[in-house]
Structures are given as C-alpha cells and as structure tokens.
Amino acid sequence: MERLQVDAQALEEYAEYRRIVGDDDGGKLFTPEEYEEYKRKVLPARLQNRLYVSWRSPTGMDCKLVGPETLCFCTHRYKQHKTDYEVLPKERPISVPCRVKGCPCQSYHFVPLNGTQPVRCRCKHFPDQHSAAPGFPCNSCSKCSGFHSSFTCACGQPAYAHETVVETKEERLAQGKPVGQDVPYAAMGGLTGFSSLAEGYMRLDDSGIGAPSAELLEAPITSMDHPFLKAFQGPSSSAQSMPQIAGSSSATGQVSHRKQSEADDMAYFEKRYQERLKMEKAAKRKERNPVPSKKP
Numbered sequence: 216m217e218r219l220q221v222d223a224q225a226l227e228e229y230a231e232y233r234r235i236v237g238d239d240d241g242g243k244l245f246t247p248e249e250y251e252e253y254k255r256k257v258l259p260a261r262l263q264n265r266l267y268v269s270w271r272s273p274t275g276m277d278c279k280l281v282g283p284e285t286l287c288f289c290t291h292r293y294k295q296h297k298t299d300y301e302v303l304p305k306e307r308p309i310s311v312p313c314r315v316k317g318c319p320c321q322s323y324h325f326v327p328l329n330g331t332q333p334v335r336c337r338c339k340h341f342p343d344q345h346s347a348a349p350g351f352p353c354n355s356c357s358k359c360s361g362f363h364s365s366f367t368c369a370c371g372q373p374a375y376a377h378e379t380v381v382e383t384k385e386e387r388l389a390q391g392k393p394v395g396q397d398v399p400y401a402a403m404g405g406l407t408g409f410s411s412l413a414e415g416y417m418r419l420d421d422s423g424i425g426a427p428s429a430e431l432l433e434a435p436i437t438s439m440d441h442p443f444l445k446a447f448q449g450p451s452s453s454a455q456s457m458p459q460i461a462g463s464s465s466a467t468g469q470v471s472h473r474k475q476s477e478a479d480d481m482a483y484f485e486k487r488y489q490e491r492l493k494m495e496k497a498a499k500r501k502e503r504n505p506v507p508s509k510k511p
C-alpha cells in the first residue's frame with residue numbers, strides 16, 4: 216500500500232515536472248535546485264508571452280489546436296520548436312523555428328493526417344519526402360513546386376487552404392477566440408482547456424481521472440503511457456475529441472501512434488525519476504521516523 220502511494224505521487228510529480236520543463240533539461244533531470252531556478256527564470260515570460268498555435272480554415276475556424284506533441288511538417292513535435300520568448304517578436308507572422316539540430320524548419324507548420332495516414336502531396340509523395348525548408352520542395356521528384364495537399368478537412372475545405380496561425384493572447388482575445396487559463400506548462404500552443412485534450416496530452420485540470428489505479432501502478436514500466444491515454448475517458452463534448460478512443464483498449468490512429476512514441480520518450484526518464492524519488496523518500500523516512508508508516 217505504502218509503495219503504491221509513493222508511486223502515485225511520484226508519477227504525478229514527474230508528470231508535472233515534464234509538463235513544465237518539456238525537453239529543456241536536455242534529457243538529464245534537473246536537480247531540485249535547478250528545477251526551482253528554471254521555474255524562476257522561465258515561467259514569468261512563458262505566462263506573459265505565450266503563443267497560441269492553430270491550424271485555421273479559410274472559414275475562420277481553428278480545425279486543429281496544436282499541442283506539445285503535435286507533429287510539424289518537419290517531423291518534429293511542437294515542443295521541439297522555440298516556444299518560449301522572453302520578448303515577443305515584433306514581426307508578423309511570428310516564426311516558431313525548430314530547435315532540432317540541422318533541421319531546416321523555419322517555423323512550425325501543421326500537416327493534417329487522413330485518419331492514421333499522412334496526406335499526400337499532389338506530386339503523390341508524402342510530407343516527409345519533402346524538404347522542411349521554406350517552400351517545402353519535394354526530394355523525391357522534380358515536378359513538385361512545393362508541398363500541396365488537396366485532402367479535404369472535416370470543415371469541408373482543402374488542406375492547402377488552411378493556415379498554421381501563431382498569435383499572442385491579445386491577438387486572440389481581439390478576435391473573440393478562447394485563450395484558456397494561464398498555465399506554466401511548456402509548449403501549450405493552442406490548447407486552451409480540457410476539451411482540447413484530444414491530442415492525449417496529460418490532463419491539465421482537476422476534472423480528470425485522479426490518481427492512477429493500483430492495477431496501473433503494478434503494470435510493467437512499458438505501460439506508463441496509460442494515465443495519459445486514460446485522459447480520454449474524461450467528459451468532453453468538443454468536436455476536437457475522439458470519442459471512439461474512450462475506454463477502448465484498441466485505440467487507433469494518431470493516438471496510438473502518439474502513445475507509442477510518448478511511451479518511448481517517457482519510460483526511461485520515468486523510471487529514473489521514480490527510482491530517485493523513492494530513494495529520497497525512503498531516506499527521509501528513515502531520518503525522521505523510526506515508526507512504521509501508517510496504513511490507509
């Protein structure tokens with residue numbers, strides 16, 4: 216019982232750490248001091264200068280709210296782009312360049328999926344066969360003048376007529392678009408509330424699933440993705456949600472794809488972090504308390 220409580224708390228603390236730090240620790244967990252320093256340094260500007268990213272139809276509708284895990288045309292995720300600004304750029308459109316070394320992507324650019332499949336260019340080649348450099352020329356043929364998809368979005372408009380929009384809070388408010396609450400989390404992009412968690416990103420408010428179940432905590436480390444998948448079981452009436460996922464163990468499409476890569480990302484750090492927390496907790500207990508821990 217004690218072990219499970221520690222695990223649930225460690226999981227929650229780790230999730231919170233990862234939401235705030237994103238990849239900014241370069242793959243090496245911050246010490247508690249570094250973590251505090253990071254928060255002191257980064258959060259004020261992040262809260263003030265958040266950029267909202269969405270994929271907008273010519274009808275004005277945001278057909279996709281870009282979140283931390285949403286893939287860019289350059290094949291990297293939104294969170295791998297430069298999403299924190301100490302001072303907001305003056306020029307428009309605001310560029311959100313990719314931070315992955317060697318990537319030619321100059322600004323985040325969303326490409327839709329057709330169900331689980333990438334959409335094809337009119338040259339018949341897939342997005343990743345094109346260069347992510349400006350103009351998106353095809354690397355696999357010479358007849359392509361730049362990626363152009365006629366795939367029809369749920370809004371009825373072709374993909375090519377949509378635009379990846381990057382805007383400030385003030386700019387969104389001026390258009391009457393939702394901005395959500397101020398959150399300290401990295402690379403939130405266009406996510407503005409619980410209903411925009413269709414991406415399967417970790418739940419961000421108290422209306423979700425609560426502590427992970429004992430069953431989950433006893434599962435092998437490779438299924439650490441479950442709490443995030445379980446976020447789908449929360450109530451959501453948004454058109455952005457994917458109701459077929461709820462309660463299903465055979466999640467399909469974008470979500471299962473994402474689930475897998477997140478599991479890869481997370482498993483290693485998760486394990487290390489949990490081990491460290493457990494050790495710290497055990498040490499503290501020993502130090503101050505020879506009495507056996509209380510049972511629930």
Ligand SMILES: [Zn+2]
Nearest residue numbers: 289291313318
């Ligand atoms: Zn990139």
Ligand SMILES: [Zn+2]
Nearest residue numbers: 287289313320
């Ligand atoms: Zn990119």
Ligand SMILES: [Zn+2]
Nearest residue numbers: 338340353356
């Ligand atoms: Zn081509």
Ligand SMILES: [Zn+2]
Nearest residue numbers: 336338353359
């Ligand atoms: Zn092409």
Ligand SMILES: [Zn+2]
Nearest residue numbers: 272278368370
């Ligand atoms: Zn659309």
